Amino acid sequence: MRATILIIDDHQSVRTMVADYLAEQDYHVVTAADGEEGLVVAKRTKPDLILLDIMMPKLDGLGFLQAFRRDNTAPVIMLTARVEETDKVVGLELGADDYLTKPFGMKELLARVRAHLRRVKLANLGPSTEELIRVGDLSLNRVTREVLVGDQPANLTPSEFGLLEAMMAAPGRVFSREQLLELLQGNAYEGVERTIDVHIRNLRRKIEADPTHPHYIETVFGAGYRCRHRPT
Structure with a gap:
C-alpha cells in the first residue's frame, strides 16, 4: 500500500510542486491550505507523514501541531522559512520530528521523507x-x-x-x-x-x-x- 503524505502549506505553488514530485515517487498525496483545513484532512485521511508549513493564516503550523499531537503520532516534518533556531525549537517541542528550511531541494526532501517512513515501517514490522x-x-x-x-x-x-x-x-x-x-x-x-x-x-x-x-x-x-x- 502506498504511503499517504499530507502537505499543509498556504502557498499553492509549494503544495503543487511538492505534491507533483512526491506523486511521481508513487506516494499518495493530499493537501491543505492552512492548519484548520489540515486538521480536517488529517482526520479524514490518517496520513503516514505530514509536511507542515509554519507561517499560515487561520491556524499556523504550531497551532496545528498542538492540536494534532493530542492523539496522533505520525511523523511531522516542518517546512519553514524562518531561520531563527528558537522557532525550530518551539516546533520540535510541540512534537515535530524534523524540519527543512525553505528553500530546500526536492531530493533532500525525498530523502527525509523516506528516512522517516522507513523508520516507522521497520518498527511496525515487529x-x-x-x-x-x-x-x-x-x-x-x-x-x-x-x-x-x-x-x-x-x-x-x-x-x-x-x-x-x-x-x-x-x-x-x-x-x-x-x-x-x-x-x-x-x-x-x-x-x-x-x-x-x-x-x-x-x-x-x-x-x-x-x-x-x-x-x-x-x-x-x-x-x-x-x-x-x-x-x-
Whole structure:
C-alpha cells in the first residue's frame, strides 16, 4: 500500500510542486491550505507523514501541531522559512520530528521523507530481538509501540520512541548527538545537534518523575546521552 503524505502549506505553488514530485515517487498525496483545513484532512485521511508549513493564516503550523499531537503520532516534518533556531525549537517541542528550511531541494526532501517512513515501517514490522524492553519501571513494547512508566502510558512521538528504543536496547552505551540525529534521519540528515537536545527534553518530560534529575536518560557531558540503568 502506498504511503499517504499530507502537505499543509498556504502557498499553492509549494503544495503543487511538492505534491507533483512526491506523486511521481508513487506516494499518495493530499493537501491543505492552512492548519484548520489540515486538521480536517488529517482526520479524514490518517496520513503516514505530514509536511507542515509554519507561517499560515487561520491556524499556523504550531497551532496545528498542538492540536494534532493530542492523539496522533505520525511523523511531522516542518517546512519553514524562518531561520531563527528558537522557532525550530518551539516546533520540535510541540512534537515535530524534523524540519527543512525553505528553500530546500526536492531530493533532500525525498530523502527525509523516506528516512522517516522507513523508520516507522521497520518498527511496525515487529521486533528483530526481544519484543519488550524493561528498565526499572519503564517498559517499551516494540510490537505495539507502547511505552509505560509503571502502569501509566507515555504518548511518545515517533522520534521520541526511536531515541528511547535505541538507548534502552543498549543500556550504558553513550550515544553522541550526531549518532542519534543520524538514527532519526538516516544518511540524509543535515539538522543541528540541538534537535536531539529538544527531543530528549520532551522525552524526559514524559517518562521522568523529575525531568531536572533524570532517572532513566542520563546526559554524559561532552559526549551525549545514555540509558543509565540496565534492563530488569
